Amino acid sequence: MTVHVIGAGLAGLSAAIAVAGRGEPIILSEAARQAGGRCRSYHDGQLDMTIDNGNHLVLSGNKAVDRYLREIGAEGRVTGPDRPEFTFVDRQLGVRWSLRPDDGPIPWWILHADRRVPGTRLGDYLALLALMRRHPGRRIDEVVRRDTVLWEKFLRPVLLSALNTAPEDASADLAGAIVRETFARGGRHMRPLISSPSLAAAFVDPALERLRRRGAEIRLSRSLRALRFAKGRAVALAFDGEEQSLQPEDRVIVAVPPWAAEKLLPGVIAPRKFSAILNAHFQIVPPPRACPMVGVIGGTAEWVFAFEDRISVTVSAADHLMDTDSDTLAVLLWRDVAAVHDVTAPVPPCRIVKEKRATFAATPAEEARRPSARTGWANVFLAGDWTDTGLPATIEGALRSGNRAAELALAGA
Incomplete structure (x- = not known):
């Protein structure tokens, strides 16, 4: 049996790690040039530093996060205060x-x-x-x-x-x-915990290394265009330029965004309304003893994070800011940062990152559209923070969904 995992975001990585733990062959395919999905790190040429696309917070009680980090050998790569504050x-x-x-x-x-x-x-x-x-x-x-x-x-x-x-x-x-x-x-x-030194270093790179050591085939820049079905099962995967036949015992875990899943899997109902998240990364060393995370009431910013080499800001449900130009946003957000950390410096170099479809809108109507991990095909399973995890679209929910999809795919194997 080979398990094909489509999508190398955290849900797909979680599923692949769970399958690898059982010793089953894995082929992990990702359309983008890098793994991580919406939890990614990259070198920003404008700031000349490695940044995360966003400030993704986890909590000390997140069981799936704890399990995942232990399985990939990255337990010490999320850090935070010793006590909740x-x-x-x-x-x-x-x-x-x-x-x-x-x-x-x-x-x-x-x-x-x-x-x-x-x-x-x-x-x-x-x-x-x-x-x-x-x-x-x-x-x-x-x-x-x-x-x-x-x-x-x-x-x-x-x-x-x-x-x-x-x-x-x-x-x-x-x-x-x-x-x-x-x-x-x-x-x-x-206790609030933040990835250190980056999202990729905590959640992505160690997972890819663990998968490679266990013999998984990882193929980036490989986009799935269609699944072929017959007699209630997926029988082939159509990628750009190639089609891969499936053996009767093979399994497929589809861990792609909801709009992609609806196109790939006829009849799947998924959330269709989404909310944006805006992040800003300021190239400035925080003041000595700066609080690592501060909530802002009554400002444009909502959370201000102090890292070793930068100060970052997150604004949730930021649809109202998506059309605002980056220079204006940098000024607005820096006012909040300056108030939080009591600094008088002018606006430093800044990178604004906009995720227009960051998560599904967590309304009752969209919650009702979240599908289970099972699909109408016996060998196809869904994973993603947008599936019915019982949680909002969080890292914890994404990892739980991957574990669940892997559990179902491996049942009876």
Whole structure:
């Protein structure tokens, strides 16, 4: 049996690593010239440095991330604080504060005014309990009050970044999944972790090396144009310039974007509305002892990240900024960076990265369009953060989807 994995984003890499762990032959095909998909690193000629396309945060409690990094030998390549702490700067009020949850699941921290969101009351935090329950088909604004300080200063910005969708329109069930896997488990599951020194170094390059050592065939710049079907099975893969026949025992894992999957697999229903993410990378060394990650309330930026050689900014659900020119964006975002890190330097060299279809829109309607890993063909399986993982479009969800597709492909092998 040979397992063909189509797509070398994190979902495809996760699937391939899981299959390789069982000793089965693998052919990994990727249309782009590099692996990683939307989690990629590259040398930027304008800044003359290696940057990530975006600032992809994971949490210490992400089980699939932990498992994947251990399997590829990259456990130490995501780093973060020893204790959970989230720092925010309120641009409107000109204040800075930190939220510091307890390590364990009992939220004693909400009893201490200096550890919770300023201006909030204990009763406000019942919103977290409301989100923990299942709410099929309902929006967050149908479940949680939006006229509280907690919503405005914490819940909304956190859910906006987690869902990459305006929380007012987003799925309460997907928000609940985030709450159940973070707040409900305690601070030890909430420590924010960032790839070091880059996304590729943490999630991509070690995976490719592990696959090569296990004999996998990795073919980049190889675009799948069609699958051929007969008697309920895929029987051939049509790539640019070649067609590869499948043996009866072969399996295919399709780990491509949803719009590509709909074209390749007749009858597959996938999300069709998407949300953008904007990232900016400023070529400047952060001030000494700069906080590695700061949330911004009331600014253009939402999160500011301090790396060794640069300061980066992320804006979620950034569709409203996609048509703004890069110079204007650099000025707007630098104002927030300067306020966060108390710097007076002029705008440094900057690279703006726009991902117009970064994730599916996490609304109830689009959530209902997410397909399972199984398809109508016995030997074809789906993977991707847009499939029905129970999570928003996150690294954790992508890796889980790859594991699930591999599990199904290997069943009975």
